[in-house]
Amino acid sequence: MMEQACTSILVGKKATVDGSTMIARNDDTFLPITPQRFVMQPAVSGRKETWTSNKNGFTAPLPSEGYRTTFTPNADVEKNGVFGETSINEKNVAMSATESVYGNPRALAYDPWIKNGLAEDSLQDMVAPYIDSARDGVKYLGNLIKKYGSPEGNGVLFADKDEVWYMEIVTGHHWAATRIPDDAYVIAANQVAQQKIDFNDPENYMWSDGLLEFVEEHHLNPNKDGFNFRKIFGTDTEKDRHYNTPRVWFGQRYFTPEVEQEPTSSELPFICRANRLLSVEDLEYVLSSHYNETKYDPLGHGSEEDKKRFRPISLNRTQNSHVLQIRNNVPEEQAGLMWMCFGVPSFTPYVPFYANANDTDPSWSNTPLEFDMNSAYWMYRALSMLVESHHAQFIQDDLDYLTAAREQQHRLINETDKAAQELSGEDLTRFLTEKNYEMVADMKERTMEMINHFFVEGLKLSKLTFNMDANL
Secondary structure, three states, X not given: OOOOOOEEEEEOHHHEOOXXXXXXXXXXXXXXXXXXXXXXXXXXXXXXXXXXXXXOOXXXXXXXXXXXXXXXXXXXXXXXXXXXXXXXEOOOOEEEEEEEOOOOHHHHOOOOOOOOOOOHHHHHHHHHHHOOOHHHHHHHHHHHHHHHOOOOOEEEEXXXXXXXXXXXXXXXXXXXEEEOOOOOEEEEOOOOOOOEOOOOOOOOEEEOOOHHHHHHXXXXXXXXXXXXXXXXHOOOOHHXXXXXXXXXHHHHHHHOXXXXXXXXXXXXXXXXXXXXXXXXXXXXXXXXXXXXXXXXXXXXXXXXXXXXXXXXXOOOOEEEXXXXXXXXXXXXXXXXXXXXXXXXXXXXXXXXXXXXXOOOOHHHHOOOOOOOOOOHHHHHHHHHHHHHHOHHHHHHHHHHHHHHHHHHHHHHHHHHHHHHOOXXXXXXXXXXXXXXHHHHHHHHHHHHHHHHHHHHHHHOOOOOOOOOOOOO
């Protein structure tokens, strides 16, 4: 099992500026360098194959039919496992997996983890190509967990143009899922997050077979009334209060600043409403944040103790940060956008890709294991390292670069959306694929200019310098 340490955001369609649904997540790993790829897997038909994990030995037959689907797997599968992580399939169903969560020992005593069950390394590939809606994704994954069990706790995000769901697998076979209200958002960070599960409302909640009976039989509910999933299955430890809850606090503070809360509170709400309609940039800001403008910012001006007090959202070991957007203000064939960041999110742009495409640019899909500036993964991480190395001197130029990149991205998306409405079928897919390539090229040109700029400016900042008195 590879323990991930991610941060997730889910937003309903009436909570966004343009009526889109959005799910977003930072995919964090143990190591600062775990190269990722961004690939387009073609649709399949008549297949007879078996999936086998090289991490825990999980094995299962793959369905014979599958939709075209994007993935962001590890570049070194042999060493690190697959971990598909990020998808929009050709039915415009978005999925992001997983947010590692941790069930408590009281619950796990009665339904322990299944060692060779369906783990994160296999989960995305076992589900994403085979689902027709977000709701269907929860049901499909739930059936797999019922059949194979789980070796770990996982939170899974699903979205289509209408619905957004968050599902948490908390023991070997038990899970629950909540439909995020259309006017609401959720932020989750490595803890069981869901609270109320209403067993009389299957339209907005789903759960594993026998969940309520399991809780009652083993006396797992500490509440005097109600069914609080977090209290029953989750953890509430000192680690949670320094590693997990502060991240939720910061995101909620940014979206809903008028609500005063403590960063170590164990009672931060699951379902929240923002004080405004949220944009892609709002989600990107939270995913790229490090307690900005607070005393807890590791790059800020607080005390050394405060700067190290809480684990920030954006890390150098964030390998893949993404916002998966399903839009409702454009034709269905161009509705899916994947905003992808392979650098450290604090310093590098999220590059938008139309999901209705045939392939991905080789600079994104063919990531070498060694440093190579022709690779998007390595190029953006190089930029990240340069900015952080001279943060005070470089951050404003970096922010200006990110601002200009966002402006250009929206301009290109708007132009593409308009031109795409004249096309359909394979012609449209081909056109959107070409536009993805153009976006990659534009962002690469801007990024290399910044890298060159920072490299030259960095040479001037050496501490090995000495100014000779002109009179000597």
